Amino acid sequence: xxxxxxxxxxxxxxxxxxxxxxTKAVNGVDLLVPRGMVYGVLGPNGAGKTTTIxxxxxxxxxDGGHAWVMGHDLVRDVGAVRGCxxxxxxxxxxxxxxxxxxxxxxxxxxxxxxxxxxxxxSAELLEAFDLADAARRQVRTYSGGMRRRLDxxxxxxxxxxxxxxxxxxxxxxxxxxxQVWDIVRALVAGGTTVLLTTQYLDEADQLADRIAVIDHGxxxxxxxxxxxxxSVGSGALHLRLKNPALLLxxxxxxxxxxxxxxxxxxDPATLMARLADTSKATDALAALSQAGIELEQFSLGxxxxxxxxxxxxxxxxxxxxxxxxxx
Amino acid sequence: MNVSPDRPSxxxxxxxxxxxxxxxxxxxxxxxxxxSLAFAWRGVLKIKHIPEQLIDVxxxxxxxxxxxxxxxxxxxxGSPTEYLQFxxxxxxxxxVLFSTVYSGVTINTDVTKGVSDRFRxxxxxxxxxxxGSVLADSVRYLMxxxxxxxxxxxxxxxxxxxxxGVVAGLSLLLVFAFxxxxxxxxxGLWMKTPNAVMNLGFMAMFPLTFMSNVxxxxxxxxxxxEWWVNVNPVSSLATAMRAFMHGTFNLGQVITVLLAxxxxxxxxxxxxxxxxxxxx
Ligand SMILES: Nc1ncnc2c1ncn2[C@@H]1O[C@H](COP(=O)(O)OP(=O)(O)OP(=O)(O)O)[C@@H](O)[C@H]1O
Ligand SMILES: [Mg+2]
Numbered sequence: 001x002x003x004x005x006x007x008x009x010x011x012x013x014x015x016x017x018x019x020x021x022x023t024k025a026v027n028g029v030d031l032l033v034p035r036g037m038v039y040g041v042l043g044p045n046g047a048g049k050t051t052t053i054x055x056x057x058x059x060x061x062x063d064g065g066h067a068w069v070m071g072h073d074l075v076r077d078v079g080a081v082r083g084c085x086x087x088x089x090x091x092x093x094x095x096x097x098x099x100x101x102x103x104x105x106x107x108x109x110x111x112x113x114x115x116x117x118x119x120x121x122s123a124e125l126l127e128a129f130d131l132a133d134a135a136r137r138q139v140r141t142y143s144g145g146m147r148r149r150l151d152x153x154x155x156x157x158x159x160x161x162x163x164x165x166x167x168x169x170x171x172x173x174x175x176x177x178x179q180v181w182d183i184v185r186a187l188v189a190g191g192t193t194v195l196l197t198t199q200y201l202d203e204a205d206q207l208a209d210r211i212a213v214i215d216h217g218x219x220x221x222x223x224x225x226x227x228x229x230x231s232v233g234s235g236a237l238h239l240r241l242k243n244p245a246l247l248l249x250x251x252x253x254x255x256x257x258x259x260x261x262x263x264x265x266x267d268p269a270t271l272m273a274r275l276a277d278t279s280k281a282t283d284a285l286a287a288l289s290q291a292g293i294e295l296e297q298f299s300l301g302x303x304x305x306x307x308x309x310x311x312x313x314x315x316x317x318x319x320x321x322x323x324x325x326x327x
Numbered sequence: 328m329n330v331s332p333d334r335p336s337x338x339x340x341x342x343x344x345x346x347x348x349x350x351x352x353x354x355x356x357x358x359x360x361x362x363s364l365a366f367a368w369r370g371v372l373k374i375k376h377i378p379e380q381l382i383d384v385x386x387x388x389x390x391x392x393x394x395x396x397x398x399x400x401x402x403x404x405g406s407p408t409e410y411l412q413f414x415x416x417x418x419x420x421x422x423v424l425f426s427t428v429y430s431g432v433t434i435n436t437d438v439t440k441g442v443s444d445r446f447r448x449x450x451x452x453x454x455x456x457x458x459g460s461v462l463a464d465s466v467r468y469l470m471x472x473x474x475x476x477x478x479x480x481x482x483x484x485x486x487x488x489x490x491x492g493v494v495a496g497l498s499l500l501l502v503f504a505f506x507x508x509x510x511x512x513x514x515g516l517w518m519k520t521p522n523a524v525m526n527l528g529f530m531a532m533f534p535l536t537f538m539s540n541v542x543x544x545x546x547x548x549x550x551x552x553e554w555w556v557n558v559n560p561v562s563s564l565a566t567a568m569r570a571f572m573h574g575t576f577n578l579g580q581v582i583t584v585l586l587a588x589x590x591x592x593x594x595x596x597x598x599x600x601x602x603x604x605x606x607x
Contacts (some may be wrong), residue, residue, distance in 0.1 A: 054444075057448050059444055059447060059448055079450060083450045086448065087444070087445065090441075092441070093440070093441040093442050093445040094442070094445075095369070095442050097372075097376045097377055098369065098372055098373070098376065102369075102372055106365055106366075106368070106369050107445075107449075109365040109368075110357050110362055110365050110366075110446075110451050110455075111354065111357065111449065111450075112353075112355045112357045112361075113354045124343075124346070125347050127343050127347070128344045128347035128348070138376060155445075158352070159349075183344065186341065186344050187348060189345070189348075190348040190349055192348075
């Protein structure tokens with residue numbers, strides 16, 4: 001076991017374990033999170049994201065493993081860890097009965113601000129998070145997006161060195177999601193390290209500098225978005241037929257020409273084939289046109305993280321009802 | 328209405344956001360006392376924002392006072408006003424003890440809603456949320472008692488013990504309520520939902536309050552019931568309260584109440600703190 005933390009890292013975790021009865025919620029997670037970046041933890045429901053975050057933010061004691069957070073030993077130096085990290089949990093942890101302003105003043109007081117400074121800091125945050133108009137209303141009357149923003153504001157009353165955001169955009173509409181993304185980018189620009197979890201592959205891809213994919217309590221892949229995609233194969237051919245009735249026929253032709261598995265997608269007129277050799281794509285298009293199958297659209301691209309996930313875990317990520325519309 | 332005043336897409340001013348984030352002020356740690364007081368302030372705000380809880384626990388006793396005084400008062404004590412002199416101190420006991428159940432409900436709500444997660448991840452004394460919430464509850468108990476007392480006086484309750492007797496009686500009541508609320512905070516940390524806490528809590532309160540000498544003296548009850556009523560600490564509390572409010576002093580019952588309070592606090596306060604710190 002190592003005895004010294006690496007000071008370049010915001011989080012250094014080795015073999016974290018947490019079991020609940022028979023459930024191996026986290027089963028040996030290793031994470032190396034460099035300071036000053038957005039680090040994404042990606043995984044489907046029940047993968048162990050929340051449990052991992054709760055351990056790293058001192059809310060749960062690990063059953064095994066070892067971790068340093070901002071250079072402090074997670075178990076032996078709980079106070080120091082709490083002093084420099086903050087957590088925005090998966091479910092809004094603001095007090096619904098109080099107003100937005102009262103919530104922030106309370107936290108400011110708890111973090112050692114004087115009475116007067118608490119009020120000033122709350123006003124500043126409410127303004128910054130576009131909540132000034134709703135400041136004097138009970139949080140139970142807030143929309144999901146407002147609640148999320150207040151929750152994040154509550155986490156940065158004292159700007160932390162490291163912030164954990166557990167599924168910060170789940171359930172938000174595209175506009176609110178954009179606001180949260182703006183906040184994340186502003187946080188990083190200000191020097192805070194952000195660790196966020198998400199089930200949305202496209203969110204991890206857009207926001208995170210590095211991504212860890214976890215499934216069944218283990219990290220199954222780690223790297224930049226580009227590296228993860230590259231690990232799967234050179235690319236994928238997406239086709240959309242003019243006439244969905246010809247789908248089976250098209251699938252047969254493609255399989256024969258490409259010598260690769262062809263998958264029907266959610267849209268009944270589209271097909272996807274993973275290619276070992278991208279030059280074969282032209283052959284495939286020619287064969288289809290010869291057979292009289294007209295295409296509405298086709299694209300040859302890097303695999304999406306969805307495909308990465310499928311390739312890594314053998315099952316697709318539950319990402320159907322995902323954030324807003326997809327490009 | 329649930330309409331959010333969000334402006335289109337981006338923030339009106341990313342500048343305000345950057346400014347708010349660039350403050351890296353660390354004002355230092357809040358002391359255990361400051362933190363507890365901040366949590367107490369939160370509890371008091373809750374009384375303001377959800378007055379229903381206070382109304383809940385005061386309405387029932389008001390109805391009981393009316394019903395018992397006018398329906399049974401004549402039969403039980405000769406006249407309604409005379410019976411009220413006996414009944415009211417007991418009604419105050421009942422009111423306040425019922426409202427201690429909400430201490431458990433509040434804690435459970437915090438835990439199940441995830442609010443306590445945030446508090447527990449702060450660098451403050453880990454028991455401050457509980458201490459603050461129990462402090463705020465004492466304010467609620469006092470308010471409930473004062474509502475009950477005012478209503479009683481409106482109907483003709485006249486405490487012969489004067490201000491001193493009333494203050495002494497209420498103080499004893501608050502001490503006991505404080506100790507009993509730890510029982511419910513323990514229950515609140517044990518159980519899964521706020522509703523379960525409320526149901527079980529009220530269920531436990533019925534034998535404690537109704538099977539006591541709050542309404543009638545136990546002489547005419549069957550032996551087993553008379554035994555329970557006499558050992559029930561709520562009876563001691565009601566007797567001691569009556570004595571205080573009517574200008575006498577029942578040392579034996581006051582001691583009994585204080586011992587019971589010490590026992591409840593001694594067992595359940597540490598248990599609550601332990602459960603809270605080790606909540607998974
Ligand atoms: N307190 C608990 N008691 C028992 N089991 C738990 C507890 N917390 C989590 N689990 C289990 O551990 C596993 C991992 O849960 P966790 O909440 O960490 O997943 P997640 O990746 O955050 O999922 P989601 O995307 O749904 O939030 C799940 O099977 C869950 O049921
Ligand atoms: Mg989760």
